[in-house]
Amino acid sequence: MGISRADAVWSAASRMCGRGISREQLIRRLGETAERSGLGNGLAALTEYVGAAHYLLARHDLSQQGGLDCIVCSDWPFDIVRRLSGIINGLNAKTTELEKCLGVLQPCFLTMPDDIDLPRSVSRSYCATTFNVGRSRFSLMLLFPEDVILSQEGLRDVALLAGYIASLKAGVNVRHDREFELTERELECLFWIAEGKTSEEIAVILGISRNTINNYITSVMRKTATRTRSEAIAHAVRNNLV
Template sequence: MEVETLQSDIALKGRPFVGSGPLSKAMSREQLIGRLARLAGSNHLPAGMAALTEYVGASHYLLARYDLVQEQGLEFVVSSNWPFDLVRRLSVDLASLYSRSTELEKCLSILQPSFALLPDDVELPAGVSQQYCSLTFNVGRTRLSLMLLFADGIILSQDRLRDVGLFAGYYSSFARARDQKAERDFDLTERELECLFWIAEGKTSDEIAMILGISRNTINNYITSVMRKTATKTRSEAIAYAVRNNLV
């Protein structure tokens, strides 16, 4: 899917983008904080995401773990009330979109609402817009995206979207259900950290192999694993990730 942003599409579609007008019958910011505070102790992630969805005036949410987005499988889904067929249809497209983004673009997208279009051939719930909104945030080293569906004709508040991005990260950090995907540990192994350190020192695979006393192919396998776990595409991006997260 070649995702089109609303900035370029709005003139063609004539649909609303983001506004700042009041939402009728919406819960207040204080009410949202109170609800999230009560839910935080229950480790009930779906309830918290549903409250944030209601607060911003959306109808459906999909919380995705970006570093698990792959071209096959739905392991990246942390919590969702999107129709299952829609999530399955979009999994390959989301993986492709994420892989085309540079590490800098990913960093700049944090807490910045982004609007895009769903493919024309997807089946949506009645009254739901083809547009959706994404909010990316970090919980520790984990990068998550909250994707929101909303009704045709609705105007989402810029201020409320910013609140949702902040509160989604805050609430997710408290939601630690035993089998919750957002808290799955993908820390690098000691050997992977060693390889990452020597990459940052400018060493080649052959040089690292000589230093560590293992084969060049094994070194390359470790480096591939590092890039998979850190959702980076090049050694330079892996180094930038390591520096940003104090790994080297």
């Protein structure tokens, strides 16, 4: 039984990535990327270095928009990317702000749903490591061959370096979509929430109605992808908003 062209390409890529590249080669390639190459070239170098096969970089704050908007750069097959974008949105929605903070630079291994068709010799597990660039949170997700064991230390190093090269790219850097920026009034409400004030107390302090305060707080939680006031406070502290 023959194999498809896609399977052949993936198999060849997996064998190549299994050999890896030296630290010196990685530093040289990243130096070139910083000067003139695209984000994909840098991610490809990191992927090869750690012994994985393919990369996907997702930005979590953009996942609120749904669809494929959260995918920044990837060389995964499109069908898998399309399915995974929904999974990313779901995982992000279920994770508390504290869990997000504790999970930074901590590689975790997840499993693809059974109904996703993967090329031969590619593990159904994939690795995800989160990191921050400014106030934006990203996840680097790696597919790897079945016979490769990824180094936890190497994965953390790769996530740090991915943050470095992502910060150099204008399209990924610290672009904040206006829709998700907090207004001065919302920041005021967030500050007083962090001080332990209730909606009624904040309304008295700011001289506006309690309903208006609640509307501001609801807007803050929508923009920060948090579900409770405590999560919104944790988000504010992590991002130096209060």
